[in-house]
Amino acid sequence: MLGIAALVIFASGCSSQKKVTRVSPDEQIDLSGRWNDTDSRLTADAMISQSLTEAWLNNFRDTHGGDKPVIICGFVKNKSHEHIDAETFIKDLEKAFINSQQIRLVQGGEKRDDIRLERADQQDYSSAETMKAWGREMGADFMLQGSINSIVDSEGRETVNFYQINLELTNIETNEIVWIGDKKIKKYIKN
Secondary structure, eight states, X not given: OHHHHHHHHHHHHHOOOOOOOOOOTTSOOOSSSSOOHHXXXXXXXXXXXXXXXXXHHHHHHHHTTTOOOEEEEEEEEEOSSSXXXXXXXXXHHHXXXXXXXXXXXXXXXXXXXXXXXXXXXXXXXXOTTTOOOTTOOOOOSEEEEEEEEEEEEEETTEEEEEEEEEEEEEEXXXXXXXXXXXXXXXXXXXX
């Protein structure tokens, strides 16, 4: 009995008191100096502003009778020293494309494959009136691709993390790069 009491006292003494506080998603909190949600938001804001206001968009509309360009989002390659999920800022960019009503967006990658599987299933399991036909997908005019790069400079207890995010919009038919956007973030960390 004494052993059980000692174990309970020992276990309760080792537990830490964790406190969780909800904060605004817009609040900047830097704990480690690594890439975080603020960096993702700043990147999204920069890319949205650049992509929707630069000449490529008006150039396309002028040469295509006012039509909206169709974009497919490709792969953003992480070449940085950290694990960075680009989807957090790419989804913000895609949302801005759609909400702007200036750009049309088509699904790519695994999600496109899932849609094609559903269409294939409909050929066997849906009524003729409701099944969706093959060969009706909207072809993209442009593909968005990019990279995340970083440079780390460290001396003693000081570190500088530099991130550069580049996105490129390429004309799928001509292979011409029509827009390059970038965002640079630099963080000084002192331990």
